[in-house]
Amino acid sequence: MSILLFICSKNQWRSPTAELLFRNHPVHQAYSAGTSDKARIRINQKMIDRADIIFVMERKHQQLLKQRFDIGDRQLVILDIEDNYQFNDPELVAILEEALKGYL
Numbered sequence: 001m002s003i004l005l006f007i008c009s010k011n012q013w014r015s016p017t018a019e020l021l022f023r024n025h026p027v028h029q030a031y032s033a034g035t036s037d038k039a040r041i042r043i044n045q046k047m048i049d050r051a052d053i054i055f056v057m058e059r060k061h062q063q064l065l066k067q068r069f070d071i072g073d074r075q076l077v078i079l080d081i082e083d084n085y086q087f088n089d090p091e092l093v094a095i096l097e098e099a100l101k102g103y104l
Contacts, residue, residue, distance in 0.1 A: 007033055008034055033047055056076065058081070
């Protein structure tokens with residue numbers, strides 16, 4: 001089973017929506033976290049160490065992770081999804097499904 005980690009800023013809308021897409025998935029297990037001090041679940045090294053693939057919503061999240069943590073040789077994917085959506089917004093779900101179709 002692959003462990004997927006989704007990262008946004010506050011872990012309120014984008015990354016939890018992506019995590020939800022993988023609930024009860026037969027091959028992948030997904031988690032989400034945020035980079036902000038105000039994140040619902042704040043990213044830490046242990047989460048990164050567990051992940052097989054890390055998905056970030058924006059390039060700034062990739063930069064923050066590389067500055068603050070040891071990413072090692074983990075695959076890191078930038079989804080380029082701006083912070084314009086609420087949790088489980090149908091448009092956000094459609095964007096994520098398209099971006100993640102190789103994993104879903």
